[in-house]
Amino acid sequence: MAISLRGDQEISSVPTTKNKALRINLNTDIYGTFAEIGAGQETARNFFRSGAASGTIAKAMSAYDKDFSDAIYGIEEDRRYVTQPRLKKMLGHEIDLMEDRLSRQKHPDKLFFSYANTVTTIDFARKFKGHGWVGIRFQLDPLEDYNEIVLHLRFKETDARLQQETLGILGVNLIYGAFYLNDNPKELVKSFYDNLGNHQLEIDMINFSGPRFMYVDNRLMSLQLLKNGMTNAVMFGPDGNNLLPAQVLYKKNILALRGSFRPVTKVNMDMFEQSKKMFLAEKKVQESKTQVIFEITLSNLSAEGKINERDFLDRAELLCSLGQNVMITNFQQYFKLVEYFSEFTKERMALAMGVYNLVQIFDEKYYRDLSGGILEAFGKLFHRDLKVYMYPYHDPETGEYMNSENLKVHPRMKELYKFFKINGKISDIKDFNKDVLDIFSRTVLKMIMEGKEGWEEMLPEGIPEIIKQNRLFGYSRSRRKS
Structure with a gap:
């Protein structure tokens, strides 16, 4: 032995x-x-x-x-x-x-x-x-x-x-x-x-x-x-078969959207559609060479203490049904994801994200394991040909739409944030759908599991039918309760 x-x-x-x-x-x-x-x-x-x-x-x-x-x-x-x-x-x-x-x-x-x-x-x-x-x-x-x-x-x-x-x-x-x-x-x-x-x-x-x-x-x-x-990263296609990341990403323009997709909502798809439109409008981006990735982190899958494989497959089932390539990674920090992509391509890349994720990028506590701290992380992140497309947040109390212009970061990060903003690394997604901005995956999930009505209208076309037919996210259990 x-x-x-x-x-x-x-x-x-x-x-x-x-x-x-x-x-x-x-x-x-x-x-x-x-x-x-x-x-x-x-x-x-x-x-x-x-x-x-x-x-x-x-x-x-x-x-x-x-x-x-x-x-x-x-x-x-x-x-x-x-x-x-x-x-x-x-x-x-x-x-x-x-x-x-x-x-x-x-x-x-x-x-x-x-x-x-x-x-x-x-x-x-x-x-x-x-x-x-x-x-x-x-x-x-x-x-x-x-x-x-x-x-x-x-x-x-x-x-x-x-x-x-x-x-x-x-x-x-x-x-x-x-x-x-x-x-x-x-x-x-x-x-x-x-x-x-x-x-x-x-x-x-x-x-x-x-x-x-x-x-x-x-x-x-x-x-x-x-x-x-x-x-540290795996990928599968719409047919459910696993793909080789190096082969899919080789010399490609990459647009990545990180989320929980639990389940995928109209907000996710609006962010995808608008950021893709902006990405393809870039002079350095060719549509024939563009690869869109829906990414979920392993830490997101294990947010409740351990990985629920059924929950993972539920998310995957919906994203695959939308014809998307899905990547699961062990990269909690964005700069590590970009470093990984850079192993396979030198072409322009972009990250589409909401306000919360962008604020996290400018939070020093996420870089304490780096000897150079946040400056080292930003050096690895932004010295590459990278753009960030920011999807706005709607404050239900004030009615204000938060974007890159009025985003509040830590006082120590203001000048750093201003530098990247001025240099065109961060762009707002302006042509967004105001009607879907207040939809949150966690709210939809809770409604599905508790058997409440109305969640279907918050999801992309065809997705509610798949959830019901395949009894995803506890749907069958919620029906029995009602």
Whole structure:
């Protein structure tokens, strides 16, 4: 047994990499191929070293040369090799070969699998640490269709040999988990860091598919990556499948809206529509290159002490139904979110926010962990090509509309605020809908849960019907009370 950090969480005893590989090798039903490109054959090597591999490994190969790789798997349209489509082609090609070359009559009980990875490790100049795609297509019953687990990783170590060893351990963990932890996907995801630590790699996307994972919501699996400390940001699209942030955000103009969206209201959509209109009007912004992100922080999801997965899925369901890409992050401070975006793009970015969030940005208490305090945070936030679009607040007592012109910040922050305001970093959303300005998500949520009437008019078209049909946010419970 060995000690696993599992992302620096609670230390627990888990099987060693060798013992995992050996258990698979000793299972006479498990039989498959290994196709590894870019970092050697580190995963297959672990199975060879553990012993008894002849009953498990049908073939191990590394089509390292690009021409050979193209001859085997075909040529990608974008001519790239470290991509999800490339990985999928590898998995499919190798499984087809297994089915063609091995007789089911001769091997009626065999559980075929294909493991593949396509990665690039750290470059010679050490400017690019490397990343890759890893996956397995496998059977759990000879008469069933294949299941699949695909993930994307980013290397953190600064030595190619260490990265190769890390990849090999991850590969064993994936194969072992596929066959022995498939009935508990959450534990399966946790097991990826067995005998590894989160200082070695980041896993920022995962998707499950196949008959044994029909009940798995991939958005929840993304949430597990965040909860386990395996990454700081995950993203999923309108179809509910997880997306790779680096791929979606690469060289894009990014407009981000942070909120609780519990539930999404007409105010949220008005802020989205008006800020998008302003963003697209910017000279440096191209509509074809623009990506809008609805972002929820992990701290917002756990505001009540722990993460309620049902509540998370309720929010996700509504945003996806509106055709939006949703990002869940561990970035409570805005400057960290902008830093993250800047890893993938140098184009203009914008944040749309209400008065309360803007006031928080100019509150020193949120930067006490930084040696340079608020000045360091603002340096990281505003030295980039960033705009802030401010949505007004309506004071019900005075009737006043609060915007960037009459916003009150701490006296010590007045000059700093004035500096960014004068330099055009902060712009007011002026063409807002006054009729929806007094709608608050928390009020709508309370009305839904208490079975009160009238909340439907506060939500975007189609959203009330989804809430009722799918009984989101406690709607069914409220109906029974009434």
